[in-house]
Each structure stands twice: as C-alpha cells, then as structure tokens.
Amino acid sequence: MTIWIDIGALDDVPLRGSRCVATPTGKVGVFRTADDRVFAIRNECPHKGGPLTEGIVHGHSVTCPLHNWVISLETGEAQGADEGAVGTIPVRLDSGRILLLRAAIAAKAAA
Amino acid sequence: MTERLVIIGNGMAPGRMLEHLLDAAPAAYDVTIFNAEPRVNYDRIMLSPVLSGEKTYDDIVIHDDAWYASHGITLHRGHRIASIDRDAKTVTSEGGITAPYDRLVIATGSNPFMIPVPGKDLPGVLAYRDLDDVQTMLRMAERGGRAVVIGGGLLGLEAAAGLKQRGMEVTVLHVMPTLMERQLDPAAGYLLEKELKRRGIHVITKANTKAILGRTHVQGVELADGTQIPASLVVMAVGIRPNVQIAKDAGLEVGRGIVTTDAMQTSDPAIYSVGECAEVGGQVYGLVAPLYEQARVLAAHLSGDTAPRFVHVDTPTKLKVTGIDLYSLGDFAEGDDREEIVLRDASAGVYKRLVLKDNVIIGTVLYGETADGAWFNDLKKKATDVSAMRDTLIFGQMFQGGTQSDPLQAVAALPDDAEICGCNGVCKGRITGAIRSKGLTDLDGVRAHTKASASCGSCTGLVEKILKLELGDAFNPAAVQPMCPCTTHGHDEVRRLIRAKALKTIPAVMQELEWSTSCGCAKCRPALNYYLVCDWPEDYRDDYQSRFINERVHANIQKDGTYSVVPRMWGGMTSSSELRAIADVVDKFDIPAVKVTGGQRIDMLGIRKEDLPAVWADLGKAGFVSGQAYAKGLRTVKTCVGNTWCRFGTQDSTGLGIRLEKFMWGSWTPAKLKLAVSGCPRNCAEATCKDIGVICVDSGFEIHFAGAAGLDIKGTEVLGHAATEDEALEIVVALTQMYREGARYLERIYKWTKRIGVPEIKKQIIDDLPRRRAFFDRFVHSQRFAQVDPWSERVSGKDKHEFKPMAVVGYQEAAE
Incomplete structure (x- = not known):
C-alpha cells in the first residue's frame, strides 16, 4: 500500500518560497511555485551540497544560494551547462495539506 | 584667411549643417553661434519621450560643451540677436555682443502659434516647443490636476499622452472632426481617438476654443458652444509660424518664411537660411528629414561644392507615443483617378490603406502595424509598378515571394537604396557600407558614423536587424545588455520605465515591460526588488522571496x-x-x-x-x-581615533564616522557600500580605497569616492571639500542617493562612476546645491522606512518560518 506522510499545510510554505523537512534520510526541500504547485527534492545541491531551500524560486526552478546552479524542481536536474541531479520526492496535495511519499524519504533506511 | 561664419540659432538644422561642414572643410571657417536658448544643441524630436519620462535631457543632447570646444566654435548661449547690419556685415545681440561675419546663416526656427483668444497670456498657458516648456509641464504635472491640450495634431497628442503618463487628467480639444487630419484619413483618426480614450484621455473634436478662463492663473477653457473644461494647465499645440522677424527687419525677402534658393541662399548672397524659418520652393518645412536635407545642401555650398540642390520629397509621419504605431506618407485623399486598397482587422486594431494612381503607390496610412512602412515608402519613391503583386500588396513585403516568415528576411530583401532612417535620410547601403568599412559592431557605432537611428529612434529595430544580417551571431543587440534572459530591456531602461510608468510591484514591472517568463529569475528579481525599494520607499512592500538568502x-x-x-x-x-x-x-x-x-x-x-x-x-x-x-547596503564605516587620541589627528574622525553610520545604516544600495573616515592624510582608516572615504584636514574634510580594493584595486577620486561636518555628511549622503538612484543592481560605486564620469557627479553633487539638497532629502525620506533593525524584528517573530523546519519526520514514522 502506498503510504503518504502529512508534513504540513500548503500555506506554511511561502509563495515562490520553500521550507525544509528533516527526515531520517536527510533534509528534504519543499517548494511552492508561483502557480501554486508544490515540489519536493533532496536539499543538497549536486555541486557542493548547498541548501537549495535557501535559494530563489523562479518558474519551476530554484537557484542554489552558494554558486548559482539552477536546479529543476520537476526533474531534480541541473539546468544549462551544469551537470548533476538531486533526488525528487513524490508530493501530493490533499485539501490544503502537503503529503510526501513515505517510501521515497525512507528509501535509504529500508535499503 | 579663414572666413567668419556666424549662425543665428542653435537648433537641429544648423547643428547638422555644422557637422557636415566640419567633415568637408574643417578649417574653412571661424564659427560663432548665437543661441537664444541657454543650452547646447539637443534633439527636439525627443521632447515627448522626456515629457513622458522615457528619456532625460542628458539623453537627448546632440552636441555637448566638449564638442563646441573641440571644434573651436564660439557659442553664445542665451543671446538673442537684436539686429543684422548688412552693410557693415555684423550682427548684434540683445546682450550687446557684436560679431562681424563674412557669411551669415539665419536658423531662427519657428514660433508656436498661440490662438488669439482672451486669457492666452495667463500663467499656466504654454506652448510645446522647447525644454523650458517641458520642464514647466513636468512641474505642473507633479501637482496633478487637469490639463487641456488644444490641438489634436502630432505634437498635441504627444503632449497629451506624456501629461497623462505623468498622472494628469487630460482633455484634447481639436477643431477638426478627426485627429491628425493632415496625416491620417478619418478611419485611422477614429482608431487613434479610440485608443487615446481607452488610455483615459478625453478627446473633444470639432471644438472651437472661445476663451481661456482664469484671473491670476488659468482655471479652464471655454468652448464656443459654452462648454467649460476646468484645467490648471493649458498647452497650445495648434501649429507653428516661421520666425522671420529678424530677416524682415534686415530687409531680406520674406514670404511665409525667409525666401531662399534651392541652395538655401537668401536675397542677400552673403546670408543663408535653413530650418523651419526657411521657405524653399514655396514651401516651409517642420519635419526633421527635409530640414536635415537643407543642412546637407547648405554645408556643401559653404564648403565650395555648389552641385547639391534641395529637392522636395514626401516625409513619412510617425507618432512617438509608446504603444501606438502609426505611419503615414504622401497623398491619401480620395479621387476619381485613384484606387485604394484597404485592410482592416478590428479586433487587432489594425488598419492599412494604400492609395494608388496608375498602379503606383502615392500614399500610405498604417495604423497598429507599421513594419511595412519602409517598404511601401520605397515602392512609392521609385514609382514601382505594383500591378503584378496588387492582390497581396497590402499584406506587406513578407507575403511577396511566399514563405518568408523570418522578420530578418524582410530586411534582407530590402534593396541597398531603401531608406531606413527617415529623419536622416540614410539608406540601407550606407549602413551596410559603414559596418563593413569601419568594422562597426553595435548600434552606437552605426549612429556615430551614419546618423541612422540617431534622431527619433523609431528605426532602431531595422538598424539592429541590418547589424544582425551583416555580423551574424557576432552582433549582440545588447548595445544595451539586457538585465537577464527574461527581458530585452537593460537595467537603465528598466529603472527609467519603473519611474515613468510609476510601476510599484514586481508583477506590474513584468507585465508592463513584457517579461518573457512568468516570475523572472534569480538575476532579475533581486534587481527589480532593489529598484522598487529605492524608488518607492513609502509604497513598495519588500518581496523577501526576491532577495538572496x-x-x-x-x-x-x-x-x-x-x-x-x-x-x-x-x-x-x-x-x-x-x-x-x-x-x-x-x-x-x-x-x-x-x-x-x-x-x-x-x-x-x-x-x-x-x-x-x-x-x-x-x-x-x-x-x-x-x-x-x-x-547590498551600508556596511561598515571604518575610522581611526582622530584628534581625540592621535597627536596628528586634525578632526574627530571617529565621531564623524559614527555619525555617518548612524545616519545611513539600514539603507539599501545597488551593491555593498563601505565607508571610512581618516583623521589626517596619513590615512590610517584607509579611506582612499573605499566606496566613499573622508580624509580630515586642518581646513575641514576632503570627500573621496569610487575606490576599490577587491577584485579590482583602485584609489579614490576626489569629489570635493567640505568646511564643516554637517556639509561633509550632506555631500556623502547626497552622493549615496545619486548612486542609489542611478546605478545598476550589483554595480559598485567605482564602476558606476566609470560609466557616468566624475565630472557629472561633481556637477550634480558639488556645483548644484539645490540638486544636492534634493538628493539628501530623498535619502532622508527613504530612511524613515529603512531604519528598522531586522534582527529585533525577527526576535519578535517576523518570518518565523524561515528559521525552523516545516516538519521533522522521525524514524518510526518513516519506517517501512
């Protein structure tokens, strides 16, 4: 059975902003874009591990605060000339609540 | 011996004439200019963009002081000529300066026509002619209220749109049934009226002005039918009259204008005339293209080449109101011997009409979509027989020959002699020739060498396409570098438009300036946020999502x-x-x-x-x-211990440093701003490599700025000397505000200074005291909203979400 974990309300995340969620497998960034979609990715830039939640959110991307890599929130991949990717975590919205797929944040622990 | 050339008037026509003359015969004349206006030569066509705020006076200067100096030209500013003595060959100014001439050029231009109605001399009634008029309008517009523009021609409508953009309630009165009837047919006039009304400008046609109301100052306008329209500002833009008085007094032949031959020579062979005051071939001219042609002809004659003659050519008309595209050319009256082709697209607001006679285009009116204007003009000029492409002619050049969908192709297809710049009569071949022979790589280069796009600027897009065609990818149309890939506008343009259009939110900027992305990027958002914080300290709500972490x-x-x-x-x-x-x-x-x-x-x-x-x-x-x-704001103010402790100290440098820091903390600036105050020239606080530094001396304070000690190393420039601490503070603060308002985001003060020049900054901060004070006052105003300690705000709970995780998912919860 697919299990989802409720991590908070949509309104807890600022529009064009992000929050971070601590999990046993490390920090996860939860992003809310201008069109009110929500994405979750591992909060470590593939470049030097910068905290992506601290970046500027634009379109469906975030720019890492350390060295300005632009990471796609949809695929987790670095944009432009940079190469690398972070893991993405499936998200579901249910009546104003944000849910993360448990299997995705527990993946490492289970392995 | 060098001959003496005296010019009365310093407008665009004599300015252009001099450029040609200096090119052809640089040492032939000793030149003296008398200008009734207290200014250098500036681009009068661009007064409307100055009124609307899209340009500044500095942007439209054609010849600055240095130009006159480098060519050894004597310019008497603010000197109106009172009389010409043709026997003695001298002119005398109202100020009493007499200058002898061998040859004289009268370029007195024209006077605005003021309708002779009661009240026309009341304060608040203006013409729309020179920079003084524009500055008066801007002052009045600051107070808001209502304006009436009399005259629905080119100038009147540009004035109306500018005043509206400056926040006034505007009514246009036009005596004819449709607007711009000399350039537009009724259908296009109707579309134009509709668009102006949509923008909130009231338009009354068939309006006969009977009187201007008011006792000490204008209060309104009364029409013949008794309607009264309240107004605190009335602009008359009903036409111009050639300014011929001085020529008449001197006994020269005068008709509507000063009568000249087609070599621009008046009835006295030693005297010439060019510009709006001249009448050649029975016509007087008001648009810039024929006036520049007169300038070219006269320059040739003065340099000894008598071949060129002035020949009449129809000039296209364009309206310089942002967002209204309008083009008209030639003769478009109806007639039995004429045919017309019309295209209307009501929903897109497009109207195109071609008037043909014997299968040749003789007139064109384009509204809403004017890209094909140059092509139609070319067909008309060459009297091309259009019968073969008649069916699709109205769809424009791209439609001919099938599938060219690339706008570059339309320009590529233009022949070499197709006119690109109407103001300066520059054809495509001259531009491509200059690009190749001079190795030009940008718009400024083309402007400098050919004048194309250097006047009204409406052909800039065409010139850029030509550059693109010639240079391929090596051409970066960023003579203005765009802020970021989300926009084509450069930083300076964006800053100017934010002010001109009173844009006060990031979404408003992106909407109005046509951003190509939905919410910008990590480059433009912090820049826009800063510009808005700087320009609207009172109204703008800082967008924290657009700030770096x-x-x-x-x-x-x-x-x-x-x-x-x-x-x-x-x-x-x-x-x-x-x-x-x-x-x-x-x-x-x-x-x-x-x-x-x-x-x-x-x-x-x-x-x-x-x-x-x-x-x-x-x-x-x-x-x-x-x-x-x-x-990106005020950082530290480094000091030495000054005369409190140091045996060399001349002033209380520590005290001044603390005072500056307490005055300026909290202010946001384009890039970081670091200050220092040293108590003596030994400079222990290292003030001479700071953004702004103060060196105390016995007689007061030397103010330095534009130093760098990071990626670049650069000693400071000296801005000026202050006698007191108060004055030093005022100068430092005013300089900071000038930098805040003028620099591009992330541009350190030394880079900004390099871009605009130390003299300009000295002029505004040291020489111009009212201006310095105004900068200072704006900084003080902004500080009322900026000086809030962000730490204590956050201790009190602001942005709590920033500092803790949204959720903590434990092992138990996450276990499979």
Missing part, C-alpha cells in the same frame, strides 16, 4: 549551510560590556569561530540557522543591532 535571513550563509553573524560596532568602537556579551553568546551557542573583520567589527561564524533568532535576542539585549554585513 543572506538578505532574507539577515546573516551570511557559509559553505556548509551555517551562518555568520556580525553586529554593528559604530565606527569600529566597542566596549567591555559589548565584548562580554559577545563572549557569552559564543559560549552559550557553542559558536566555533570568532574573527575580527577588515571593517573593524567581530564576526561569529558557524551558527546554525535555527539558532539565529536566539543569538540575535541575546545580542539585542546588549544593545547590538544587525551590522548588515550581508547586505
């Missing part, structure tokens, strides 16, 4: 994601209790590193984000506020 959480992010915290130590002074408080905080939060910074303060490094509010709370209790060591 450091400014969002008021600490400096480190490579491991922890933060560093630097409290202010005013002027680098501290005390035992402050040091004790810092020591306690370091112990309590187990802060791994403490460092003395180069800016005379203490940095605590390696603080976890979650701990920041608690760290700040403890620091706040000891009286500390944020040192803004993370900000």
Whole structure:
C-alpha cells in the first residue's frame, strides 16, 4: 500500500518560497511555485551540497544560494551547462495539506 | 584667411549643417553661434519621450560643451540677436555682443502659434516647443490636476499622452472632426481617438476654443458652444509660424518664411537660411528629414561644392507615443483617378490603406502595424509598378515571394537604396557600407558614423536587424545588455520605465515591460526588488522571496549551510560590556569561530540557522543591532581615533564616522557600500580605497569616492571639500542617493562612476546645491522606512518560518 506522510499545510510554505523537512534520510526541500504547485527534492545541491531551500524560486526552478546552479524542481536536474541531479520526492496535495511519499524519504533506511 | 561664419540659432538644422561642414572643410571657417536658448544643441524630436519620462535631457543632447570646444566654435548661449547690419556685415545681440561675419546663416526656427483668444497670456498657458516648456509641464504635472491640450495634431497628442503618463487628467480639444487630419484619413483618426480614450484621455473634436478662463492663473477653457473644461494647465499645440522677424527687419525677402534658393541662399548672397524659418520652393518645412536635407545642401555650398540642390520629397509621419504605431506618407485623399486598397482587422486594431494612381503607390496610412512602412515608402519613391503583386500588396513585403516568415528576411530583401532612417535620410547601403568599412559592431557605432537611428529612434529595430544580417551571431543587440534572459530591456531602461510608468510591484514591472517568463529569475528579481525599494520607499512592500538568502535571513550563509553573524560596532568602537556579551553568546551557542573583520567589527561564524533568532535576542539585549554585513547596503564605516587620541589627528574622525553610520545604516544600495573616515592624510582608516572615504584636514574634510580594493584595486577620486561636518555628511549622503538612484543592481560605486564620469557627479553633487539638497532629502525620506533593525524584528517573530523546519519526520514514522 502506498503510504503518504502529512508534513504540513500548503500555506506554511511561502509563495515562490520553500521550507525544509528533516527526515531520517536527510533534509528534504519543499517548494511552492508561483502557480501554486508544490515540489519536493533532496536539499543538497549536486555541486557542493548547498541548501537549495535557501535559494530563489523562479518558474519551476530554484537557484542554489552558494554558486548559482539552477536546479529543476520537476526533474531534480541541473539546468544549462551544469551537470548533476538531486533526488525528487513524490508530493501530493490533499485539501490544503502537503503529503510526501513515505517510501521515497525512507528509501535509504529500508535499503 | 579663414572666413567668419556666424549662425543665428542653435537648433537641429544648423547643428547638422555644422557637422557636415566640419567633415568637408574643417578649417574653412571661424564659427560663432548665437543661441537664444541657454543650452547646447539637443534633439527636439525627443521632447515627448522626456515629457513622458522615457528619456532625460542628458539623453537627448546632440552636441555637448566638449564638442563646441573641440571644434573651436564660439557659442553664445542665451543671446538673442537684436539686429543684422548688412552693410557693415555684423550682427548684434540683445546682450550687446557684436560679431562681424563674412557669411551669415539665419536658423531662427519657428514660433508656436498661440490662438488669439482672451486669457492666452495667463500663467499656466504654454506652448510645446522647447525644454523650458517641458520642464514647466513636468512641474505642473507633479501637482496633478487637469490639463487641456488644444490641438489634436502630432505634437498635441504627444503632449497629451506624456501629461497623462505623468498622472494628469487630460482633455484634447481639436477643431477638426478627426485627429491628425493632415496625416491620417478619418478611419485611422477614429482608431487613434479610440485608443487615446481607452488610455483615459478625453478627446473633444470639432471644438472651437472661445476663451481661456482664469484671473491670476488659468482655471479652464471655454468652448464656443459654452462648454467649460476646468484645467490648471493649458498647452497650445495648434501649429507653428516661421520666425522671420529678424530677416524682415534686415530687409531680406520674406514670404511665409525667409525666401531662399534651392541652395538655401537668401536675397542677400552673403546670408543663408535653413530650418523651419526657411521657405524653399514655396514651401516651409517642420519635419526633421527635409530640414536635415537643407543642412546637407547648405554645408556643401559653404564648403565650395555648389552641385547639391534641395529637392522636395514626401516625409513619412510617425507618432512617438509608446504603444501606438502609426505611419503615414504622401497623398491619401480620395479621387476619381485613384484606387485604394484597404485592410482592416478590428479586433487587432489594425488598419492599412494604400492609395494608388496608375498602379503606383502615392500614399500610405498604417495604423497598429507599421513594419511595412519602409517598404511601401520605397515602392512609392521609385514609382514601382505594383500591378503584378496588387492582390497581396497590402499584406506587406513578407507575403511577396511566399514563405518568408523570418522578420530578418524582410530586411534582407530590402534593396541597398531603401531608406531606413527617415529623419536622416540614410539608406540601407550606407549602413551596410559603414559596418563593413569601419568594422562597426553595435548600434552606437552605426549612429556615430551614419546618423541612422540617431534622431527619433523609431528605426532602431531595422538598424539592429541590418547589424544582425551583416555580423551574424557576432552582433549582440545588447548595445544595451539586457538585465537577464527574461527581458530585452537593460537595467537603465528598466529603472527609467519603473519611474515613468510609476510601476510599484514586481508583477506590474513584468507585465508592463513584457517579461518573457512568468516570475523572472534569480538575476532579475533581486534587481527589480532593489529598484522598487529605492524608488518607492513609502509604497513598495519588500518581496523577501526576491532577495538572496543572506538578505532574507539577515546573516551570511557559509559553505556548509551555517551562518555568520556580525553586529554593528559604530565606527569600529566597542566596549567591555559589548565584548562580554559577545563572549557569552559564543559560549552559550557553542559558536566555533570568532574573527575580527577588515571593517573593524567581530564576526561569529558557524551558527546554525535555527539558532539565529536566539543569538540575535541575546545580542539585542546588549544593545547590538544587525551590522548588515550581508547586505547590498551600508556596511561598515571604518575610522581611526582622530584628534581625540592621535597627536596628528586634525578632526574627530571617529565621531564623524559614527555619525555617518548612524545616519545611513539600514539603507539599501545597488551593491555593498563601505565607508571610512581618516583623521589626517596619513590615512590610517584607509579611506582612499573605499566606496566613499573622508580624509580630515586642518581646513575641514576632503570627500573621496569610487575606490576599490577587491577584485579590482583602485584609489579614490576626489569629489570635493567640505568646511564643516554637517556639509561633509550632506555631500556623502547626497552622493549615496545619486548612486542609489542611478546605478545598476550589483554595480559598485567605482564602476558606476566609470560609466557616468566624475565630472557629472561633481556637477550634480558639488556645483548644484539645490540638486544636492534634493538628493539628501530623498535619502532622508527613504530612511524613515529603512531604519528598522531586522534582527529585533525577527526576535519578535517576523518570518518565523524561515528559521525552523516545516516538519521533522522521525524514524518510526518513516519506517517501512
């Protein structure tokens, strides 16, 4: 059975902003874009591990605060000339609540 | 011997004439100019963009002081000529200067026609003719209220649109049934009227002005039918009359204008005339293209080439109102011997009409979509037989020959002799020739060498396409570098448009300036946020999602994601209790590193984000506020101990440093701003490599600026001397405000200075006291909203979400 974990309300995340969620497998960034979609990715830039939640959110991307890599929130991949990717975590919205797929944040622990 | 050439008037026509003359025969004449206006030669066509705020006076100067100096030309500004003595060959100004001439050019231009109705001389009734008129309008517009523009021609409508954009309620009165009837047919006039009304400008046609109302100042306008329209400003733009008085008094032949031959020579062979005052071939002219042609002809004659003659050519008309595309050319009256082709697209607001006679285009009116104007003009000029392409002619050039969908192709297809710049009569071949022979790579180069796009600028797009065709990818149309890939506008344009259009939110900027992305990017958003903070300190709500992390959480992010915290130590002074408080905080939060910074303060490094509010709370209790060591804003003011302790100190440098820091803290600037005050020229505070530095001397304070000691190393420039601390503070603050308003985001003060020049900054801050004061006052106003300690705000709970995780998912919960 697919299990989802409720991590908070949509309104807890600022529009064009992000929050971070601590999990046993490390920090996860939860992003809310201008069109009110929500994405979750591992909060470590593939470049030097910068905290992506601290970046500027634009379109469906975030720019890492350390060295300005632009990471796609949809695929987790670095944009432009940079190469690398972070893991993405499936998200579901249910009546104003944000849910993360448990299997995705527990993946490492289970392995 | 060098002949003496005297020119009466310093408008665009004589200015252009001189350029040609200096090219052809640089040493032939000793030139003296008398100008009734107290200015250099500027581009009058661009007065409307100045009124609307899209350009500044400095942008439209054609010849600056240096130009006159470098060509050895004597320019008497503010000197109106009172008389010409043709026997003695001298002119005498109202100011009493007499100058002898061998040859004389009369270029007195024209006077605006003021309708002879009661009240026309009341204060508040203006013409729309020169920069003084524009400046008066701008002053009136600042107070808001209502304006009436009399005249629905080219100038009147540009004035109306400009005043509306400046926030006035505007009514246009036009005596004819449709607007711009001399350039537009009724259908296009109707579309134009509809568009102006949509923009909130009232238009009354068939309006006969009977009187201007008011006793001490204009209060309104009364029409013949009794309608009264209240107004505090009335602009008359009903036409011009050639200014011929001086020629008439001198006994020259005068008709509507000063009568000249087709070589621009008047009835006295030693006297010439060009510009709006001249009548050649029975016609007087008001548009710039034929006037520039007159200038070219006269220059040739003065340099000894008598071949060129002035020949009449129809000039296209364009309206310079942003967002209204309108083009008209030639003769478009109906007639039995004429045919017309019309295209209307009501929903797109497009109207095109071609008038043909014997299968040749003789007139064109384009509204809403004018890209094909140049092509139609070309067909008309060459009297091309259009019968073969008649069916599709109205769809424009791209439609001919099938599938060319690339707008570049349309330009590529133009023949070499197709006119690109109507104002300056520059054809495509001359532009491509100049690009090749001079190795030009940008728009400025083309403007400098050919004049194309250097007057009204409406052909800029065409010129850029030609550059693109010639240079391929080597051409970066960023003669203006766009801010970022989301827009084609450069920083300066964006800043100007934010002010001109009173844009006060990031979405408004992106909408109005046609951003290509939905919400910008990490480059443009922080820049826009700064521009809006700077320009609208009272109204703008800072968008924290558009700030870099450091400014969002008021600490400096480190490579491991922890933060560093630097409290202010005013002027680098501290005390035992402050040091004790810092020591306690370091112990309590187990802060791994403490460092003395180069800016005379203490940095605590390696603080976890979650701990920041608690760290700040403890620091706040000891009286500390944020040192803004993370900000594009005022950072430190470094000082030496000055005459309080030092045996060489000349002034209280520490005291002045603290005063500056307390006055300026909290202000946002385009890039970081670091100050220093040294108590004597030994300069222990290293003020001469700072953004702004003060060196105390016996007689007061030397103000330095534009130093750098980072990626670049550069000593400061000297701005000026202040006798008192108060004056030093005023200069430093005014300079900061000028920099805040003028620089591009992330542009340090030394780069900004390099771009605009030290003399310009001295002129505005040192020489022009009212201007300095105005900068100072705007800074003070802005500080009312900026001087809030961000740390104590956050200790009190602001942006709580920033400092803790949204959720903590434990092992149990996450276990499969």
